[in-house]
Amino acid sequence: MAQKAVFEKESKMNFQETLDAIKEKAAEKGWAIPAEHDMQAILKKKDKSVLPSTILVLCNAEFAYALLKNDESRKAQTLLPCRVAVYEKEDGKTYVAWSNYEEAGVKVAPKAEDIFKGISEGLKGITSTVTK
Numbered sequence: 001m002a003q004k005a006v007f008e009k010e011s012k013m014n015f016q017e018t019l020d021a022i023k024e025k026a027a028e029k030g031w032a033i034p035a036e037h038d039m040q041a042i043l044k045k046k047d048k049s050v051l052p053s054t055i056l057v058l059c060n061a062e063f064a065y066a067l068l069k070n071d072e073s074r075k076a077q078t079l080l081p082c083r084v085a086v087y088e089k090e091d092g093k094t095y096v097a098w099s100n101y102e103e104a105g106v107k108v109a110p111k112a113e114d115i116f117k118g119i120s121e122g123l124k125g126i127t128s129t130v131t132k
Contacts, residue, residue, distance in 0.1 A: 004100055007124075009131035011086070011094040015052045018086050018094050018130045022056060025126045032059045034081065052094075053087035060122060066115045076109035076116075082123060096127050 011018040026033055035057040043050050059081040067073045067080070085097045101123065105116025 005103070006097055006099055007127075008095055008097040009127065011096055011130045012132050013094065013130055015086065015088050015094045018096060019054055019056070021130045022084060022086065022096070022126060025129045026056075026058055029122060029126060030060060030062070031122065031126065032061070033057060034059055039087075051088040051090070053085065056084045056086065058082045058084060058123070058126075060119065063115055063119050063122070067109070067112055070112075073109040073112035073115070076105055076112055079104055079108060082119060084123065084127060096131055098123050098127060 013021060023033055033056055037055040037057070039053040039055060040050055064077075064080055067076050079099075079101060082101060083098065086094065087097075088094050100120065102113075102116045102120035105119070106113050109116075
């Protein structure tokens, strides 16, 4: 049975509360957020209007190091850094989405399965604090 490529879950909080809670939980779990892309603001500059949408770029140094120290898994850095999207839909609810890094990672670097499982579990732990 095929796995989902992307997980999407409804948040139990509003947009800003969801962003703040994810940032806080990521920091607690040792993940850095080196970038944040406010897609609504970016597109507004191009005269395009969309509902609130922000992409958080997350990095866990231990997982990144484990992938990059080994030539066999180094190509998997194309999947890094990890991203979590927070956005509103027309139903007025806030959603959180992230890629299935475990499945994608195994396809790119089969010997790094444990690393990608850890990444996937880490992201689930971060996002589970806000999702239903």
